Amino acid sequence: MTVKEKIQSKNGYISKHEGMDPSLKLKAQNLTWQYNNLRPDEIEKRNEILQELFGTCSPLTFVEPSFRCDYGFNIHTEGLTLINYNCVMLDTSPIHIGANTFIGPGTCLTCAGHAIDPTERGMGIGTSKPITLEKDVWLGANCTVCGGVTIGEGSIIGAGSVVTKDIPAGVIAVGNPCRVMRKITEEDKVNLEKDFMIL
Template identity: 45%
Template structure:
């Protein structure tokens, strides 16, 4: 018989308040409390906590406090990762983030969800599906990413979007629900904002 953690990690309905999962979340919260309580100049100490907390980090990353997650061990971030204030990752399933990914403030990544029918929710069932974010992705402020979503490399997700379905690579996507606006082209390289060109 599978444990609740095994069910969680395999995409099956599970209950999160058993001893094992509750203990793991509490452990993560203790580390996160320490991370968020450090003074701004204590960057090395913050990074050491993140290395203990997350499942995988590469050489260069910067996460602005405050930061929140459920377990930490299900989060993998690539090289040169940057997250602005108030990043929340509900990592009840694997959340994989590629290299050179930028996130604006108040980004929320939700691998976890609850059944639609109230009777099943009231029995404390949850589910979780992996989220994958490719390399060179920019996610604007106040974006929500829902369970099971993949975002392809080099794409930009506009501010305030709610990403409910996969987004391919090399596109600008925006809205609620998030939809492709257009492809990113070589012409875009000349501009830094709308019609303003690099000199």
């Protein structure tokens, strides 16, 4: 199994950093630099870069700069995906983002980790596990989602949360570490006629 195949595996892995191929990151570094330096009206060029950068990229993927990732080929979007300003994705394992997912500004999805033992950590031993955001997920601003986490369909993660374990579908979860607060119910629906002025 090549290093790239290992990185693309749906299973987690342990690595020694000196065994990693720095050239695998170079394409992503160049593409994200280009993307982050485009004019706001260069929409077609933005779309072209995302299609080249991501492993799977829905045409309804919208990413506000600045955006950073490790490899790009490990990021997969389905359907409408909104990624707000200053997002970082450490895609040392696959990141799957379901349709109608909203990712708030300042959010970090980090598959990558380091050894807990300080001697091993100093030797460059690292870990990596995939991240899955199922469809209709909303991550508030400045969230961190750690490797190995799946966030269930329709769930909301409150701003500033650190998600270290799986979150079930259809709930609101907040905090550090992130915990389920309650289920999302019919009472959470907005009454457009009663509660808000429609623009």
